[in-house]
Amino acid sequence: MTQGGLQSTEEAIRAQVPLIIIPFGSDQFQNAGRLQQLGIGKCLSRSELTEQVLNDTIYEVINNDGYKKNVIEISNILWDQPTKPLDRAIWWIEYVIRHKGAKFLRNPALDAPWYQVELFDIYFCIFFIFILVIVIIFIISKRIIYFIRFKIFSSKRSKIKSN
Incomplete structure (x- = not known):
C-alpha cells in the first residue's frame, strides 16, 4: 500500500510488488491514475474507503496475476540500463572532480540577482x-x-x- 508518491512507487516497482494506491494530495492522484492505467496497481479513493472495499482490493491485487506480470514487465523496462545507477553516480562525481568542479554545468540562475x-x-x-x-x-x-x-x-x- 502506498500514497502514490514518486519514491515509494519507484521502490515498489523495483521490488516488483503490485500496488494499492490511496492518494492524499499533490502529484499522487496523477501517479495513482497512471499506475492503475499501466495495470500495476489499484487506486482507492479516501472518501469511498471502507473495510470491505480495502479487503476486496487486497484480495484482487494478490489473486490477480495480471498485476504481478505487469509490474514485473515495467520493472524490467525501467531497470534495463547500460550501467547501474550507483556506477553512473560514481562516474559523475569523478567527472566533476576531473573538471575541477565542472563550473560549466552550474545553473546560471545561481549567480543571477x-x-x-x-x-x-x-x-x-x-x-x-x-x-x-x-x-x-x-x-x-x-x-x-x-x-x-x-x-x-x-x-x-x-x-x-x-x-
Missing part, C-alpha cells in the same frame, strides 16, 4: 510599456476630444456670426 531569477525586471518592463501605452492613448484621446469640441464650437460660432 534575485529580481532576475524571479523575472521582476521583465515584469517591470512589461508593466512600464503597458502604462506608457495607456498614457499615450489617454493623451491622444484627449486631443481628439479637444479637436472635436473646437470644431463644433467654431462651427457654432461661425453660424452665430453669419446670423
Whole structure:
C-alpha cells in the first residue's frame, strides 16, 4: 500500500510488488491514475474507503496475476540500463572532480540577482510599456476630444456670426 508518491512507487516497482494506491494530495492522484492505467496497481479513493472495499482490493491485487506480470514487465523496462545507477553516480562525481568542479554545468540562475531569477525586471518592463501605452492613448484621446469640441464650437460660432 502506498500514497502514490514518486519514491515509494519507484521502490515498489523495483521490488516488483503490485500496488494499492490511496492518494492524499499533490502529484499522487496523477501517479495513482497512471499506475492503475499501466495495470500495476489499484487506486482507492479516501472518501469511498471502507473495510470491505480495502479487503476486496487486497484480495484482487494478490489473486490477480495480471498485476504481478505487469509490474514485473515495467520493472524490467525501467531497470534495463547500460550501467547501474550507483556506477553512473560514481562516474559523475569523478567527472566533476576531473573538471575541477565542472563550473560549466552550474545553473546560471545561481549567480543571477534575485529580481532576475524571479523575472521582476521583465515584469517591470512589461508593466512600464503597458502604462506608457495607456498614457499615450489617454493623451491622444484627449486631443481628439479637444479637436472635436473646437470644431463644433467654431462651427457654432461661425453660424452665430453669419446670423
